[in-house]
Amino acid sequence: MSFINSNLDLISTQMRLGTGRLGDSGSFPRLVESGLLEKLENKGFSLTCHEVNTPPVTESEIYASHDHLKYLAPIMEVDKALEQEVYSSLQKGHLPFTIGGDHALAIGTLSGLLNYCQENNEKPFVVWFDAHTDINTAKGTLSGNVHGIPLAVAIGYDQDIFPSFYQKEQYLDPSALHYVGIRSVDDFEQNVVEQHSIPNHPMSALKQLGDEWPKVVVEQIVTEFEKSKATRLHLSFDLDGVDPSFAPSVFTDVPDGVPLPQALEFVTRLKEALPLKSGDFVEFDPGLDDNNNTGLKAALAVLDTILD
Numbered sequence: 001m002s003f004i005n006s007n008l009d010l011i012s013t014q015m016r017l018g019t020g021r022l023g024d025s026g027s028f029p030r031l032v033e034s035g036l037l038e039k040l041e042n043k044g045f046s047l048t049c050h051e052v053n054t055p056p057v058t059e060s061e062i063y064a065s066h067d068h069l070k071y072l073a074p075i076m077e078v079d080k081a082l083e084q085e086v087y088s089s090l091q092k093g094h095l096p097f098t099i100g101g102d103h104a105l106a107i108g109t110l111s112g113l114l115n116y117c118q119e120n121n122e123k124p125f126v127v128w129f130d131a132h133t134d135i136n137t138a139k140g141t142l143s144g145n146v147h148g149i150p151l152a153v154a155i156g157y158d159q160d161i162f163p164s165f166y167q168k169e170q171y172l173d174p175s176a177l178h179y180v181g182i183r184s185v186d187d188f189e190q191n192v193v194e195q196h197s198i199p200n201h202p203m204s205a206l207k208q209l210g211d212e213w214p215k216v217v218v219e220q221i222v223t224e225f226e227k228s229k230a231t232r233l234h235l236s237f238d239l240d241g242v243d244p245s246f247a248p249s250v251f252t253d254v255p256d257g258v259p260l261p262q263a264l265e266f267v268t269r270l271k272e273a274l275p276l277k278s279g280d281f282v283e284f285d286p287g288l289d290d291n292n293n294t295g296l297k298a299a300l301a302v303l304d305t306i307l308d
């Protein structure tokens with residue numbers, strides 16, 4: 001409890017349209033069934049739950065709203081609602097935390113955060129823990145899956161497609177963004193990351209640093225946070241950043257990831273260094289879990305550490 005606002009707004013969406021799949025991920029109900037809410041209440045959080053439903057969609061709508069981005073209109077509808085939830089939670093001085101669903105939800109959550117910051121003369125710093133950089137654009141993406149584009153939208157690309165997000169063209173400063181755990185980057189994305197010099201600790205760099213990496217990376221994040229004159233930390237935690245042996249239940253798993261204990265140590269150190277003001281937890285799909293519920297256990301451990 002010591003590093004976090006006790007007024008917690010738990011926002012949930014089960015949307016997985018961003019992965020190109022229909023239907024709900026069932027993630028939030030599975031976490032609730034496993035005692036998530038009781039656990040948070042026992043820690044002393046004053047908890048409010050806000051659910052954003054995915055509109056009914058059929059397969060025939062896949063390219064109805066864009067010729068390459070899949071299910072764009074319903075995703076935007078969900079993101080617009082998430083934007084509002086995050087914004088109004090921040091207005092109340094609460095901690096908004098969004099549980100997905102896939103990473104396309106970050107289009108809405110980051111825009112809620114940026115709109116709030118713009119109005120209140122604040123500046124966000126985003127830590128993106130993930131196997132993927134998620135910085136494709138509508139033209140750059142090979143898959144057409146919207147969960148691969150949220151950061152491009154947040155730094156100002158594709159505004160013709162997302163005109164109603166990001167009031168007054170207030171975008172995320174690429175130097176106030178830090179990747180951790182990356183190991184799957186498309187060529188197009190590599191160019192964007194280089195062009196904007198986005199701070200990055202990919203998996204290869206973590207391995208080079210060895211067991212000390214959580215400490216070293218957090219120190220660097222703190223330096224960048226201060227240098228960029230940021231005022232609030234947002235953590236976007238994609239479960240696929242964790243190695244699939246600990247977290248098999250994700251949509252786009254990539255081998256050779258961050259061992260779960262190191263991921264938890266990183267989160268703990270990050271929160272000790274900088275107060276967490278908002279966040280997302282994404283890409284957990286219980287339907288893909290093994291018989292031992294390995295992924296569910298990892299998801300609960302991550303949430304227990306972030307929300308502590």
Ligand SMILES: NC(=[NH2+])NCCC[C@H](N)C(=O)O
Pocket residue numbers: 102103104132134136141142143144145147148149184185186238240251252283
């Ligand atoms: N949030 C995620 N799991 N993103 C995976 C993205 C994979 C790939 N780069 C794409 O754009 O399709």
